[in-house]
Amino acid sequence: MNMPHCSAQKRCGACQLLSLPYEKQLERKQNEMIELFEPFAGEGTVFNPIAGMDEPYYYRNKVTSPYVPGRKTKGGKKPRGKKGNAGAILCGMYAAGTHRVINTDSCLLENKDAKQAVLAFRSLMQRYHMEPYNEDANTGFIRHAVIRVGHTTGELLLYRGMADIGRRHKVMPHRKWAQEFCPADFPGLADQLEAASAPI
Numbered sequence: 001m002n003m004p005h006c007s008a009q010k011r012c013g014a015c016q017l018l019s020l021p022y023e024k025q026l027e028r029k030q031n032e033m034i035e036l037f038e039p040f041a042g043e044g045t046v047f048n049p050i051a052g053m054d055e056p057y058y059y060r061n062k063v064t065s066p067y068v069p070g071r072k073t074k075g076g077k078k079p080r081g082k083k084g085n086a087g088a089i090l091c092g093m094y095a096a097g098t099h100r101v102i103n104t105d106s107c108l109l110e111n112k113d114a115k116q117a118v119l120a121f122r123s124l125m126q127r128y129h130m131e132p133y134n135e136d137a138n139t140g141f142i143r144h145a146v147i148r149v150g151h152t153t154g155e156l157l158l159y160r161g162m163a164d165i166g167r168r169h170k171v172m173p174h175r176k177w178a179q180e181f182c183p184a185d186f187p188g189l190a191d192q193l194e195a196a197s198a199p200i
Contacts, residue, residue, distance in 0.1 A: 004057075008104050013096030015109055026052050058107075061149040063114040065091045067122065067132035067142050068101045089132050091122050091145075099135065114147040117156055121145050 009018050017025045030050050037047070053059060070088030092104035107115055125132065125142060133140035143161040150156075 004108060006108050008092070008102050011095055012093045012102045012104070013098075014093040014107075016096070018108065022052065022056050025056075026050050058110065058112050060110045061114065061151055063110045063118060063147045063149075064144055065118040065147075066094065066101055066144045067091050067125065069132055069134055069140070089122050089125055091118055111147075111149045111151075113154075113156060114149045117147045117158055118145055121158065121160065 006012070006015060006018055009015055017028065020028070026049075030047075033050065034047050041047075068090050070090055090101050090103040092102045093107075094100065095102050105115075105119060124130070130142050131140040133143045141162055146159040146161065148157040
């Protein structure tokens with residue numbers, strides 16, 4: 001099975017094997033598993049083959065996405081977000097071995113609903129001027145979002161991680177933000193989301 005191409009694959013640190021045919025991916029993972037556990041195996045230990053999937057795409061039901069400020073323009077200003085709201089916010093995955101975020105709006109391995117929730121939360125951040133954390137300047141409040149999707153139930157859980165500066169001062173920069181994640185703010189996900197408390 002030949003895997004589809006991902007434009008961010010060479011830069012992103014989350015899918016190093018995506019360019020390999022799926023059978024080769026399973027073979028490599030099988031060898032790594034045997035290498036890891038063989039020192040602890042007894043004489044009668046049997047290593048069963050890894051069970052592959054029929055469709056090895058969009059299966060990651062836990063998605064963690066960092067949010068970082070977009071780069072500044074030549075004039076020293078950050079690019080504006082949609083409809084003149086807060087500046088551009090990048091989200092996606094870290095480049096391998098770094099804290100540099102590879103901005104992506106889609107992923108071949110992440111659950112589609114989880115990815116949509118990541119992008120919807122980014123839109124909320126821009127709308128209510130919630131500044132993403134900048135680890136170099138130690139400014140901003142929102143570090144990341146963690147999304148979990150129940151494959152059987154279809155339910156979504158969204159957790160937003162705050163920077164220490166926000167927790168320490170017990171302050172968030174979006175006082176006008178309603179204290180709920182309203183399902184209407186997540187188009188296409190209203191059936192899976194329930195309103196959740198978001199204390200400020």
